[in-house]
Amino acid sequence: MKTSPQGGTKGYDAGKKVKGRKRHLVTDTLGLLIAVLITAGSIQDRDAALPAMELAMAKTPGIKMLYVDGGYAGRRAQELRERHHIQVEVVRHPANRKVGRWQQGQLPLFDLLKGFVVLPRRWVIERTNAWNERPRRMNRDHDRNLSVSTAWVWLTEGRMLLRRLTAAPVGQS
Numbered sequence: 001m002k003t004s005p006q007g008g009t010k011g012y013d014a015g016k017k018v019k020g021r022k023r024h025l026v027t028d029t030l031g032l033l034i035a036v037l038i039t040a041g042s043i044q045d046r047d048a049a050l051p052a053m054e055l056a057m058a059k060t061p062g063i064k065m066l067y068v069d070g071g072y073a074g075r076r077a078q079e080l081r082e083r084h085h086i087q088v089e090v091v092r093h094p095a096n097r098k099v100g101r102w103q104q105g106q107l108p109l110f111d112l113l114k115g116f117v118v119l120p121r122r123w124v125i126e127r128t129n130a131w132n133e134r135p136r137r138m139n140r141d142h143d144r145n146l147s148v149s150t151a152w153v154w155l156t157e158g159r160m161l162l163r164r165l166t167a168a169p170v171g172q173s
Helices: 045-059 075-084 122-133 146-166
Strands: 011-013 018-027 033-040 065-069 087-091
Touching (some): 033 045, 045 065, 045 075, 065 122, 122 146
Parallel strands (some): 065 087
Antiparallel strands (some): 011 018
16 A cells, blocks of 8 residues: 655565555455554565464454465465464465476366456455545555554444444335
8 A cells, every 4th residue: 555755654565566555454254354454565465474363363363264365375374373273275376386286197177377367265355455445545544653554444444334234224215
């Protein structure tokens, strides 16, 4: 997420070529927010995984399953499994050649796809990001203090839930 020129914690994310901050979110299967961790853009996703999961486990200790993208595979996924005693499933893009090893005589499990592919469970967090970036205030981070930025994410999520609760049921005016 881009930041305003006012100052505060920020960094450069070379992967996305953006100077700003990153929002590390943990959600449930419906896409509702469990934990938020905001860091400088230069912090790698895998380095923020453990602190974000610590926040999530402190609020919801009953988490049994965690879906992560390929950036968390390997040692980081193993650390999450061991520290929190949860099952961690890495959701990879089918065109990623590091999905597994080819065995002699093995039939292809899927065709290598190019372009947009709906990845299982990955769309949940992407949808949550879209919900949270919908208000104009959330398109850019204007705050110097990370705790204020975190509060805005929680406020946006609460506003969305309140709007859902107060909406008239279908068929009533």
